[in-house]
Amino acid sequence: MQYVFVAAMAMQAMGQVQQGKFQASQYKAQAAQTRLQGRAQAVRYEQQGNAVMKRSMEAQAMARARAAAGGLDPFSGSAQFVQTLSAQDAAEDVGILSDNAQLARLGADAQAQSYDSAARYARNAGLLAGFTTAATAAGQYGRLYGWGNG
């Protein structure tokens, strides 16, 4: 009967260690995925920034063209002012989008780090649970049969 007891307790300890490892792997996978999602989001923000820049450039070009067509100096006066405004607005939006991309990247990294830590904790917890189970089992075995009597 003692063998059944030892086997059962050993399996329980190993199971707890294995469970910790599985949990850690799961957290690792989640960390990777989170990082990937953060990068993707940052790229999307950067693409939006590029589009803003493009539209700003297009508006300035059209303003210069219209001013020129209307007989105005496209590089002075109100034409210049309108272009400056467009450039300022676009720069502001691009800055926001750039910040967003940075945030997405940083946020994803932070979350991924959390998953990494959780993975470590899970593995350690599994190990500790397995250890305590093994220790308890050893004590119970000793109480039951005594060390050196088996």
Add this chain to the structure above:
Amino acid sequence: MAELPRYRRPGVLLAEFPRSDPVHIKEATRGSLQLNESLNRLSSWAYEQAAKEAHAAGEQYGAENPVTPQQLLDGTASLAQRGSIYGEAARGIQLDALTTDVEIEAQGRLSDIKGRAEAGELDAIGAMSEIKDVQDGYAEALRKVDPKASNKFRARVATAGNSLLLSIQETAAKRAIERNKLNVDNWIDTVAGDQVSPAIEAGDTVDPESGQRVTPADRLKLLRRTLVEATTAIGDPEYARGARKRFDDIVEKAQVDALVKVAGSPDFARTPDGRFDGVGAVARADKGDFGRHTSVYAAMPSDQQAKVRLAIRQASADRYTAGQHEAAELKKADELKVNQLVIEYPAAPPARKRQIESALQAISTTTGAITGAGINHLKESVKPKGDGTVKPNEVGETRLRMDIASGKIRTPEQYWDTAQRYGVSPKQVNEVFSFFITRQNRGEQQADSRLRTAAGIAPGMINPSSGRADAYISLTRQLDTEYSKALKAHQEDPKVNPAPDREGLAEELVRRRQESPKQKAIDATLKGLNDQWGTAGTAKKTGVTFTEDMDVNEVRQALTKQGIPKSNIESIIRSLQSVEAQRRQLNDLRQ
């Protein structure tokens, strides 16, 4: 001027700060909880094991460091401290051992108390006090160290102490009862010797203070009441019955002894020459006349009376054999005959005188009821003196004797009056007085003889049956009653009522008895039994003669031996029992 196109802002907003899910914290928390749980289990188990080890170690310490009952009583008991498993275990073992030791010691002291109580060194109250000391002493000491153990001890010792006390009380009660029984036994033995016999022998007396008659039964009743009270207090019905029976047996024996002693005295019955008259004593006893002791005899049951009569007969027989009894009775009969002849002699014609002289001579040579000198004196007394005349005093004496013989003189007063009237000298008066007495006795003797015959008591019979004795006693008492009535009537009016004649009264009494319906019924029943089952019985000749006073058990045995069917035997027994009942009624003076 056409409006210059400008960059239109699409409304880009700063993205929300990315919300981070603190998974690592959650996992750390979960892990910590899990670890904590595991550690809890481990520590619980470890604690449990440690507690067990501490408990075992404590018990070990407790066993190795016991506290003695003496230390407990002295207040020096050093018990393990409370507050730890080790301490509690050690203390528990110490208390268990201590309680056991205390109980053993208490039991020892209780056993000692019991032993001393049984040896009589300690009474119930002392035992109760000591039991309480044992109980309270240890319980109080234990209470200081462990109230629970104290309560448990108190409960156990109280149970043992109560049962011990009960046992001691029972023993004490038994001892007291035994002591009381011994006292009663001693009292009975002492009273038997010191008080019962004197109480009976004193006979009927008169209390000088109250003037009331005090009988032996009154004195015995007082003694018996004392005994009854003493035995009732003991509360042992069987012993009480035994003690009362013993007392009654002593009284019974003392009564018999006293009556036999009374009847054996010459004062009770004496011959003319002053000696003890055995026959007279038996006759008087048979009549139930014991003088001052008559009440003793009358109060006795019939079987005891029969014992008394038998004892008197035996006592009398110790002095006189049955033959001597018969001789004495014959002599008495001869004395009566002599008296008759002496009375007849003076007036008898010469031829008759010679016959009388011959008869007197014959008597003088057989029973000696008259001597030769007496016969000569008789002859001389009737011879003419000198001048042929009879001296006046002699005539007077003769007339006096005639009057006595004819029954004219019945009382001493009449006798003295008549003697004085006839001028009889004092010397002659004295001489003739014995004749008067004899004559009186003659009537008495003849009446008695008649009654004895009627009762079935033959002359010289030493031990008549109870039935015959009862009949005789009944008849004599009736005779005495009737004689007293007749004498009183005569004394009141002598002209109308003649002087009573005992012999005649006895005859009448016997005649009435024989003609009574009950006696006739008895006779008819006995005749029927004898005709059918007697010596010449028509049903079977059994050789048994059925009489009034047969013992039914003896009859049953005799008839069974002869093979008489049981139903017939029972029928005969019933008839005899009927005879017995009727005879009892006949003898009962109240009827």
